[in-house]
Each structure stands twice: as structure tokens, then as C-alpha cells.
Amino acid sequence: MKEFTQLTIFEDQAQSTCSCDGISAATGAAVAQAERAALKRYTLLGAPALLLWFGLYSVLEPTAQAITYDVLGLDHGGRFADALAFFLYDGPKVLLLLTLVVFGVGIIRSFFTAARARKCLAGRREVVGNVLAALLGIVTPFCSCSAVPLFVGFVTAGVPLGVTFSFLVSAPMVNEVALVLLYGLMGWKVAGLYLATGLLVAMVSGWVIGRLKMEGHLEEWVRLIHAGQDLPDQELSWAGRIQAGVTAVKDIVGKTWPWVLAGIAVGAGIHGYVPEGFMASIMGRDAWWSVLAAVGIGIPMYSNAAGIIPVVHALLEKGAALGTVLAFMMSVIALSLPEMIILRKVLKPRLLLTFVGVVGLGILLVGYLFNLIL
Amino acid sequence: MEIKVLGPGCPKCHEAEKIVREVVAETGVDASVVKVSDFQQIAQMGVFATPAVAVNGEVKCVGKVPTKAEIAAWINR
Numbered sequence: 109m110k111e112f113t114q115l116t117i118f119e120d121q122a123q124s125t126c127s128c129d130g131i132s133a134a135t136g137a138a139v140a141q142a143e144r145a146a147l148k149r150y151t152l153l154g155a156p157a158l159l160l161w162f163g164l165y166s167v168l169e170p171t172a173q174a175i176t177y178d179v180l181g182l183d184h185g186g187r188f189a190d191a192l193a194f195f196l197y198d199g200p201k202v203l204l205l206l207t208l209v210v211f212g213v214g215i216i217r218s219f220f221t222a223a224r225a226r227k228c229l230a231g232r233r234e235v236v237g238n239v240l241a242a243l244l245g246i247v248t249p250f251c252s253c254s255a256v257p258l259f260v261g262f263v264t265a266g267v268p269l270g271v272t273f274s275f276l277v278s279a280p281m282v283n284e285v286a287l288v289l290l291y292g293l294m295g296w297k298v299a300g301l302y303l304a305t306g307l308l309v310a311m312v313s314g315w316v317i318g319r320l321k322m323e324g325h326l327e328e329w330v331r332l333i334h335a336g337q338d339l340p341d342q343e344l345s346w347a348g349r350i351q352a353g354v355t356a357v358k359d360i361v362g363k364t365w366p367w368v369l370a371g372i373a374v375g376a377g378i379h380g381y382v383p384e385g386f387m388a389s390i391m392g393r394d395a396w397w398s399v400l401a402a403v404g405i406g407i408p409m410y411s412n413a414a415g416i417i418p419v420v421h422a423l424l425e426k427g428a429a430l431g432t433v434l435a436f437m438m439s440v441i442a443l444s445l446p447e448m449i450i451l452r453k454v455l456k457p458r459l460l461l462t463f464v465g466v467v468g469l470g471i472l473l474v475g476y477l478f479n480l481i482l
Numbered sequence: 483m484e485i486k487v488l489g490p491g492c493p494k495c496h497e498a499e500k501i502v503r504e505v506v507a508e509t510g511v512d513a514s515v516v517k518v519s520d521f522q523q524i525a526q527m528g529v530f531a532t533p534a535v536a537v538n539g540e541v542k543c544v545g546k547v548p549t550k551a552e553i554a555a556w557i558n559r
Contacts, residue, residue: 222531222545249545254531256490256521261530333525450490453521 153349159389165204172197172206191380198418199372202292206285206368207361213284214356217249218349222258224248225275230265234318237271242310244279254383255447256373259454269326270318277467281442285364286413293375293421301478302434309438316466325459344347373416378422398432399475403468406439413441413467430482435475443467483557486491488524489533495519498547500532505553513557 176182183190225244229237253355257278262272282303291299318482344352391398443464452460487502492511499517506513518524529537531545537556542548 122547226530249531254545257524257530257532260521260525261528264525330521330525333522 137287143345143347147345147350150347150350160210161204165201168201168204169197172254176265187380189380191376194274194379195376198376199369202289202368202372202418203361203365206364208358209284210360211353211357212351213247215349216247217356218344220244220248222254224247224263226261226265226267226398229262229267230270231269232267234268234270234315236315237268238311238318239269240273241271241314242278242307245275246282246307248275248279255450256454256473259451260333263326263330264333268300268318269323269334270314270316272314273317273463274310276312277313277442278307280444280447281310281438282306283413283441285360286417286437286441287370288382289413289417291420292324293418296423298430301430303435305434305474306438306442309442309467309474313353313470314467317462320462322361322459322462325456325462327454327456330454334370366477367415368418368430369413370397375418375422378419382422382426385427387423391423391428391432393429393431393479395432399435399472399479402432402436402475403439403472405445407468408445409462410441414438416440429479431475431478434478435471438471438474439468442471483511483517484538485557486518486527486536486539487515487534488527488529488535490521490524492521492532492552494547495533496559498535501550502553503546505550505557509554509557511557516535 134326175196176189176193179182180192182192225241225248228244229241229379232240259276262275263269287299287303290302389395391402415439420437424430424433448460448464451463455463485502487499489498495517499515500540502507503515506515524532524534527534527541528547529536529541529544533547534544534552535542535556540558543552
């Protein structure tokens with residue numbers, strides 16, 4: 109408690125710094141000065157970097173065309189030329205988009221912490237709670253191994269079970285990397301559909317689980333834990349937030365770029381070599397079982413969005429139906445075996461199965477809906 | 483001094499443990515570093531995002547890998 113009051117006082121001073129409490133006033137001032145300097149540096153670096161970004165982005169297509177047809181002298185319409193032009197354009201484009209968006213999301217996320225999400229959702233009624241939880245799931249930083257502590261934290265703070273699930277579904281499902289890839293490769297309509305339906309599945313499946321009143325199917329130890337004390341929240345300065353954005357880029361883009369490029373390479377191959385309409389028979393709209401099969405295959409699969417979306421894009425181009433493809437992608441991202449194994453520590457088998465069933469069903473419906481209306 | 487690194491064992495948790503050990507070694511502080519990966523224990527400490535670091539039972543940071551400067555500030559008191 110003592111620490112908490114200290115921190116509050118510290119934050120009240122105009123320049124709050126970081127979570128490192130207990131630093132003397134002198135070091136506090138030094139830190140504040142260093143942060144002002146850092147902010148200035150970021151601003152000075154940021155403007156040219158942004159200009160460079162837009163410059164690069166605008167010359168991507170002509171450059172890809174020029175390299176393929178002029179520099180390498182390949183014939184227009186050739187299979188290899190098609191694949192290469194596709195790769196040379198889409199690869200850098202997606203990486204550029206990814207960097208900018210991940211940076212932005214990194215900054216936005218610095219405003220949200222798990223502790224704040226918990227406080228915000230505690231005692232919420234269903235419906236409003238489900239909607240809010242699904243939205244918070246997008247912006248709250250969350251790694252899958254935090255699922256259990258987070259789950260316990262939410263439940264012990266009085267967040268209804270269904271609302272907690274809305275959060276747990278939306279957090280991995282609506283993923284910024286997936287969003288960028290969908291936008292970059294397939295345009296804003298598909299990206300928007302993914303965002304809207306992802307949120308909808310999270311809200312509705314959380315609400316359904318809440319209606320089923322399965323609170324008794326939590327493992328015993330969860331209920332025995334007392335509501336954790338509220339830990340002091342970490343207040344960041346703007347320099348700290350920009351730093352968080354940079355860290356997110358290093359972390360996410362740094363780790364996913366090989367997957368993105370590999371995915372786009374496979375996509376480029378499909379684009380150049382697979383005949384038009386080839387996928388229509390297997391993953392097309394008329395194959396009624398395809399959505400079911402897509403979800404069935406997708407659930408136990410564990411891949412990141414970065415590798416799978418470029419492939420999915422190419423399949424779509426060759427006649428696969430959007431609903432089928434969307435359902436496949438969602439089941440791969442939202443329901444993964446490793447996460448279930450972790451969640452089994454807090455959920456009894458029946459609740460775990462209900463969770464998989466309800467979310468799987470939601471994704472299935474989304475798949476059929478899109479195949480029907482598009 | 484007892485420093486606990488709370489985390490089930492994802493890459494970020496390992497990174498947090500590594501960096502804490504580094505700072506302890508660099509500063510020469512007499513501290514034991516313990517890794518806690520049991521969910522029950524983690525939850526009991528009121529932590530619901532990992533990695534988290536606690537010094538002498540006081541939770542100092544939650545849901546991120548702390549920087550060296552932050553860790554140094556916690557243990558140099």
C-alpha cells in the first residue's frame with residue numbers, strides 16, 4: 109500500500125516518468141530531462157521517416173514492374189514474370205504497411221493495460237460487458253501465455269464469465285498483423301469484414317457462454333483465490349509511448365517478416381502457376397462442406413496470421429470462396445491447441461469444450477453467411 | 483533480497499528472467515532470483531499479465547519485460 113501512495117504522489121508531479129518508483133527527486137528530474145530530449149529526437153527523426161515511408165510506398169508498383177519487365181527483360185504475361193512481379197510488389201508493400209500499423213498499435217496499446225481492462229470490465233452487466241470486452245480485446249496487449257493469469261484476474265475481480273470469454277476470444281482473433289495483411293492484399297472491404305465479424309463472434313460467443321451459467325465448471329483453485337489487490341498502474345510519458353511503438357515494431361515485424369515473405373512467395377507461386385478457377389471445386393461456394401472442413405482443419409492448426417494470409421489470398425484469387433477462407437483463417441488464429449492446453453488449467457473439460465464449440469460454431473456461421481451473401 | 487520473475491515460460495518471460503539475472507550480476511547486489519511458473523502462485527500475487535517481476539514480495543512491473551534501468555532502480559534501494 110505504501111508503494112501505491114508513493115506512486116500516486118509521484119504521478120501528480122507534472123512530469124510523471126515510469127514505473128520505477130522510489131527514485132529520488134534528483135534522479136526524477138534527470139529522467140524527465142532525458143525523456144524530453146528523447147521526445148525531441150523522436151520528433152526530429154519521425155517526420156523524415158514518415159516522408160520516406162510514403163515516398164517508398166508510392167513507387168512500389170512501378171518499381172516492381174520495372175524490375176520484372178525492364179531490368180530482367182521478362183515477357184509480359186509469362187508465368188514466372190507474373191509471380192515475380194506479384195512478389196516484388198506485395199512483399200515490400202505488406203512489410204511497409206505492417207511497420208506503420210504495428211508502430212501505431214504499439215502506441216495505442218501503451219494506453220491500455222490488463223489492469224485497466226479488468227477495472228473497466230469489473231461488475232459490468234452482460235451485453236454491454238460483452239461488447240466492451242470484445243473491443244478492449246483488440247487494444248489490450250496480451251500474449252497467449254498470459255491467458256490464464258488474465259482469466260483468473262478477470263474472474264476474481266467480478267467480471268462475469270461470459271464477458272471474460274468475449275475478451276479471450278477477441279484478443280487473439282482480431283489481430284493487427286492479420287488486419288494489415290488483409291487490407292494490403294485484399295483491400296479494405298475484406299479487412300473490414302474480418303474486423304466486424306471477428307468482433308461479432310467474440311461478443312456473441314461470450315454472451316452465449318454467459319447464458320449457459322457455467323461458473324461451476326471452473327477449477328476449484330480459481331475460486332479460492334482472493335481478488336488480487338490492485339497493483340499500481342504504470343503511467344508512461346510520450347517518449348515512453350513512442351518507445352513502446354518502436355519496441356512493438358522490433359518485436360512483431362522483427363519476428364514475423366520471414367513468415368510474411370515466405371507466405372507471399374507461396375502466394376506468388378500460386379498466383380503465377382495455378383490455373384484460374386482451380387480452387388473453385390474444392391473451396392468454392394458450391395461445395396457446402398468446405399466451410400465445415402475448413403474449420404475442422406483450422407482448429408488444431410497453429411500458425412500465425414502472417415504466414416497464412418498471403419496463401420489464403422492467392423487461393424481466393426483462384427476461385428476459393430471468401431466465407432470458407434475467412435472461416436479457415438479465423439479458426440486457425442482464434443482456437444489453437446497450445447492455448448487450450450493452457451486454459452485447461454483453469455477450465456474443467458466441459459467448459460473448455462463449450463468454449464471451443466461455441467466459438468467454432470460462430471466461425472462456421474460467419475463462413476456460411478459470407479458464402480451466401482457475397 | 484529475493485527477486486521473483488513470474489511467467490509460465492514464453493519467450494518474453496525467459497527474456498525477463500535473463501535481464502534480471504544480468505542486472506543482479508552487473509550490480510553485484512546480494513539477491514536470489516527465483517522463476518515462478520506456477521499459475522496458482524502467480525495469480526495469488528495478484529498478477530494477471532506476464533512477465534511480471536516482484537522484489538521482496540512487492541510486484542514492481544506487470545505485463546512487460548522491464549528495462550535494465552528499471553530493474554536497477556528497484557534493487558538499488
